Amino acid sequence: MTATVERPEHDAPSGGKVPLVELKHVGKSYGNIAALQDICLRVHAGEVTGILGDNGAGKSTLIKIISGLHQQTEGELLVDGEPTRFASPAEALEKGIATVYQNLAVVPLMPVWRNFFLGQELRKKSFPFSLDANGMRATTLTELAKMGIDLPDVDVPIGSLSGGQRQCVAIARAVFFGARVLILDEPTAALGVKQSGVVLKYVTAAKEAGFGVVFITHNPHHAHMVGDHFVLLNRGKQKLDCTYDDITLEHLTQEMAGGDELEALSHELRGNK
Amino acid sequence: MSTDAAVGLGEHKVVHDERVKERNRLQRLLIRPEMGALVGAVAIFILFSIIAGPFFEAASISTILYGSSTIGIMACAVAVLMIGGEFDLSSGVAVTFSSLAASMLAYNLHLNLWIGAALALVLALSVGFLNGYLVVKTKIPSFLITLGSLFMLSGINLAVTKLISGAVATKSVSDMAGWDSGQAVFASSFHVGSFDIRITVVWWLAFTLVATYVLFKTRIGNWIFAVGGDQDSARAVGVPVTKVKIGLFMFVGFAAWFVGMHLLFSFNTVQSGQGLGNEFLYIIAAVVGGCLLTGGYGTAVGAAIGAFIYGMTEKGIVYAGWNPDWFKFFLGAMLLFAVLANNAFRNYAAKR
Numbered sequence: 001m002t003a004t005v006e007r008p009e010h011d012a013p014s015g016g017k018v019p020l021v022e023l024k025h026v027g028k029s030y031g032n033i034a035a036l037q038d039i040c041l042r043v044h045a046g047e048v049t050g051i052l053g054d055n056g057a058g059k060s061t062l063i064k065i066i067s068g069l070h071q072q073t074e075g076e077l078l079v080d081g082e083p084t085r086f087a088s089p090a091e092a093l094e095k096g097i098a099t100v101y102q103n104l105a106v107v108p109l110m111p112v113w114r115n116f117f118l119g120q121e122l123r124k125k126s127f128p129f130s131l132d133a134n135g136m137r138a139t140t141l142t143e144l145a146k147m148g149i150d151l152p153d154v155d156v157p158i159g160s161l162s163g164g165q166r167q168c169v170a171i172a173r174a175v176f177f178g179a180r181v182l183i184l185d186e187p188t189a190a191l192g193v194k195q196s197g198v199v200l201k202y203v204t205a206a207k208e209a210g211f212g213v214v215f216i217t218h219n220p221h222h223a224h225m226v227g228d229h230f231v232l233l234n235r236g237k238q239k240l241d242c243t244y245d246d247i248t249l250e251h252l253t254q255e256m257a258g259g260d261e262l263e264a265l266s267h268e269l270r271g272n273k
Numbered sequence: 274m275s276t277d278a279a280v281g282l283g284e285h286k287v288v289h290d291e292r293v294k295e296r297n298r299l300q301r302l303l304i305r306p307e308m309g310a311l312v313g314a315v316a317i318f319i320l321f322s323i324i325a326g327p328f329f330e331a332a333s334i335s336t337i338l339y340g341s342s343t344i345g346i347m348a349c350a351v352a353v354l355m356i357g358g359e360f361d362l363s364s365g366v367a368v369t370f371s372s373l374a375a376s377m378l379a380y381n382l383h384l385n386l387w388i389g390a391a392l393a394l395v396l397a398l399s400v401g402f403l404n405g406y407l408v409v410k411t412k413i414p415s416f417l418i419t420l421g422s423l424f425m426l427s428g429i430n431l432a433v434t435k436l437i438s439g440a441v442a443t444k445s446v447s448d449m450a451g452w453d454s455g456q457a458v459f460a461s462s463f464h465v466g467s468f469d470i471r472i473t474v475v476w477w478l479a480f481t482l483v484a485t486y487v488l489f490k491t492r493i494g495n496w497i498f499a500v501g502g503d504q505d506s507a508r509a510v511g512v513p514v515t516k517v518k519i520g521l522f523m524f525v526g527f528a529a530w531f532v533g534m535h536l537l538f539s540f541n542t543v544q545s546g547q548g549l550g551n552e553f554l555y556i557i558a559a560v561v562g563g564c565l566l567t568g569g570y571g572t573a574v575g576a577a578i579g580a581f582i583y584g585m586t587e588k589g590i591v592y593a594g595w596n597p598d599w600f601k602f603f604l605g606a607m608l609l610f611a612v613l614a615n616n617a618f619r620n621y622a623a624k625r
Contacts, residue, residue, distance in 0.1 A: 090511070105509035107502035109569040110495075118499055119511035121492040130490040 018081040019044050020181050020212040021066060021097065027074035028061050035061040036236050039075070042229075043181055043212040048203060050227030051216045052256050057233040059216050063183055066214065067099035068092030096180035100170045102189065108159030112151060113140040115158045116173050143172045147202050164195030168202055181212040188222050200226050220256040224249045232256060306563030307575030309615040313561070313607075314582050321585060325593035331467040333592060338470070341584030342477035343532055345577050347551070348558035349480045350528035352576035353488065355559050357521040358501035358568025359408060359415040363400070363422040364525050365551030370426050371397045371533030372543045373434055376443040379451075386451030390537075394530045400426065401526025405519035427549055434545035443543045452538070459531075460539035473535055477577065480528065484573035497521065502569025557604065558583050561611040582607070 019042040028036040036058045043049050053059045064070040065077065068086030076083050079095050086092045089099070106115045113136050122132040122139075140154045149168050151161075158166060167187050174182055184203065188196040203226045207213050217223050223230060230247060232240035232255055240247075240255055254262070302308065321328045347364055354361055361367075371393045379389025404422055408415045431441070438444055446452065462471045488494035496517045499507035508514045537543055560566065561582055562575025586607065590600050 089509075101509065103506065105506040107499045107506050107569065109502045109565075110498055114495055114498070118495060118507065121495055123492065130486075131492060131495065133490075 017044065019078075020080065021214075022078040022081070023066075023072075023075065024078065025075035026065060026072045026077060028065060028070065029073050034236055036065075036072075036233075037074075039231075039233075039238050040241065041231055041238075043214055044229075045180070045212050046207055046210045047228040048207050048213040048215050048226050050223035050230045051214060051233065052218060052220060052223055052230060052252070053233035054218060054256075056235070058236040059218075059233060060185075061236075062233070063099060063185055063214075063216060066092070066181075067097060067183055093178075096178055097183065098174035098177070098179035098181070099183040100167070100174055100185065100187065102185050106158050106166060106170060109157050112144075112154040112156060112158050112161070112169060113137045116140045116143070116154075116169060116176075120177060139176075143176050144169065147172050147205065148198075162195055163191045164198040167191070167195075167199050171199075171202060171206070175206065175211070179211070181214065182206060183214040183216070185216050186218070187215070188217060188219060196222060218256070220249065220253040224252055303618070305572070306570060306615075307572050307578055308563070309618045310562045310575050310578040310582065310611065313611060313614065314578050314585070317582055317585050317589070321589035321593065325589050328589055328592045332469070333588065335469045335471070337581075337584045337588045338474045339584075340587055341581045342471065342473040343535065344551075344554055344558055344583050345477040345580030346473065346480050346532050347525075347528050347555045348562070348576040348580045349477070349484050349573050350525040351552075351555040352559035352562065352564050352571055352573055352579075353484050353497065354521045354525050355556070355564045355566070356488065356501050356568060356571045357497045357518060358504065359405075359518060359521065360419060360556070361404060361522060361525045362416065362419040362552050363404065363426050364419075364529055364555055365548045365553075366423055366426040366430060367397060367400055367526060367529035367548075368533045368536065368551065369430050369543065369545065369548035370400070371530040372537040373430055373443060373533075373545055375534065376446055376537055376543055377434070377437050379449060380444050380446055381437060386446060386449050386455050388451075390451075390455065390530075390534055393533065394527070397526040397530035397533070398523050399526075401523035401529075402519060404526075405522030408522070409515045409518050423549075423552065427546075430545045430548075441545050443545075445541050446537070447541045455534070456538045459534045459537075476531065477580075480531075481573050481577040488573060493517070493520075498569055500568075554583060554604075557608050561608060563615050579611075 021041075021043040023039050023041040026036065026039045026041075027034065039058075039062065041049065041051075041062075051059055051062060061070065065072050068089045068091050071085055071087075077086075078084065079097070084095070086095075092099075107118065110118070113133075117136045117140070122136050123129045124132050137154050141151070144151055144154075147168055149165055149172075151165070158169065161169070171182065171184070171187075187199050187203070191199065200222060203213055203215060207226070207228075213226075215223065215227060224244075228244050230240065230242055230244075230252060231238060232252075327333050347368065351361060351364055374396050375386070375389040375393035377389075378384065378392050379386045382389075384392075400422065404415070404419055407413070407418045411418070434441060434443065458472070460472065462469055464470070486494075488497060496507065496512045499510075499512050500514050500517050504514055558579035559571065559576045560579070562571070562577070562579030564571030564575060583604070586603055587600060590603065591597055
């Protein structure tokens with residue numbers, strides 16, 4: 001681990017400053033299927049970019065491009081203003097772009113602290129270079145406390161934590177290991193109201209700390225609560241691109257639910273009564 | 274690797290969940306995977322000490338330890354592999370395969386036995402590598418892959434032995450170079466008080482200690498638990514899943530070679546048909562010792578206790594004067610009981 005977490009230089013939601021990640025007219029085709037077309041997107045430090053879309057709208061494809069799992073077939077991906085192509089998720093990670101997937105990439109039976117450091121374990125400085133278990137325990141405790149999670153015991157299997165806590169551990173891990181841009185793939189999809197609240201609070205906290213957050217969701221309420229900037233995808237195309245001030249929750253929900261299509265459907269179903 | 278300056282989240286209130294109580298020490302001890310096996314081992318020891326007269330004598334205990342050790346060395350490797358989420362059904366015949374290979378290579382090529390042993394080690398590791406490689410690359414369950422290698426190896430054992438020595442057993446190698454030193458390493462014994470300790474018992478403890486250290490104190494150990502617990506997650510955070518799994522199969526190959534060398538230097542001639550079925554004993558010892566069949570959970574110490582339970586029961590039945598034909602029935606019943614008890618133990622302790 002050479003990367004250290006440092007507060008990104010521009011804290012305020014920035015106009016005119018170089019975005020951490022920018023997509024210019026990005027498209028992706030799988031064979032003859034165009035999964036994404038002409039997507040323009042900017043992720044600034046200290047901002048939450050909400051990406052909304054129904055199933056099949058292209059959200060996953062978009063994340064996969066930003067996180068380095070896939071490459072775009074059209075357009076440009078810019079990191080810190082420089083055109084970049086990621087060959088693997090590891091390269092994206094090196095640039096500070098970390099993705100927290102829906103399955104969180106945790107091993108349920110393993111203790112919280114072992115999960116936190118999995119793949120990047122700390123070792124003692126002297127022979128026989130065994131694991132620095134106490135150091136890792138302590139770090140895990142402090143890192144989790146920073147995000148407002150108080151675990152009495154980081155030795156419990158991570159599978160015994162609540163969904164929201166697990167989600168936060170996964171985010172804390174990404175932050176600790178050098179992320180500047182956090183891509184959260186439907187972090188509240190499987191959570192209850194209270195648990196979602198915990199995660200949303202942390203998303204705000206991360207934003208205030210200067211991280212660029214990409215928040216993927218199909219819940220417009222959650223997106224509107226934390227987002228500064230919204231991008232709505234529909235069938236692989238960008239339908240909406242606006243800031244928090246430009247849109248109301250009602251409008252966002254309406255757009256998300258399908259807008260005119262929904263009205264037409266409502267008319268069709270209820271119209272004759 | 275510090276984030277203190279970076280994440281100014283300190284001002285956010287720490288949420289304490291009042292529903293979560295801290296576990297006390299006793300409870301933490303109780304939910305250790307090998308706890309159930311330890312209780313079982315003590316119970317079986319007390320039982321046989323009472324009902325089987327000669328059980329508690331030094332000579333009997335030496336014999337029990339010896340019987341446990343040859344199972345225990347393999348059970349250790351099989352347990353570590355099981356923690357890594359895989360199976361090796363070919364481990365029983367792999368033992369015989371190694372000793373046959375060492376014996377026949379040395380005998381027919383007129384080599385020092387140590388060179389024969391080294392060649393056999395290469396073969397044993399290759400078998401492990403091949404098992405692991407096929408499992409990882411084809412993504413076919415290791416149960417099927419190693420079931421295939423089980424039958425292939427046992428066929429090779431019989432056919433090649435007959436082809437080369439013209440009999441079902443290998444020729445005597447006790448007059449060949451390297452015999453004495455080989456016997457000292459793999460099949461000697463020494464006295465501690467009135468106990469006659471076979472050297473395999475020492476090796477058994479060494480295997481268990483090293484495996485325990487690796488599992489809990491090294492990053493490789495962390496990776497073993499991770500690939501067994503959730504292989505996709507492990508891969509996503511950068512654990513070299515393929516290397517870990519292949520390495521584990523090769524470790525089983527190494528242990529099989531080790532026990533194979535013990536057989537060779539202790540019995541001189543090797544029967545080509547033996548070993549079949551022993552793979553189940555190793556798996557039983559590991560599972561009785563608290564390893565989960567699904568991977569990601571268990572200890573090497575547990576496997577050692579499981580092997581000891583096996584050794585005690587095997588000999589205890591004889592010392593108690595029961596018909597030893599019943600041994601397998603007890604073994605099966607014990608496995609069932611151990612699995613149920615381990616489950617109940619874990620659930621009970623986790624709920625408290």
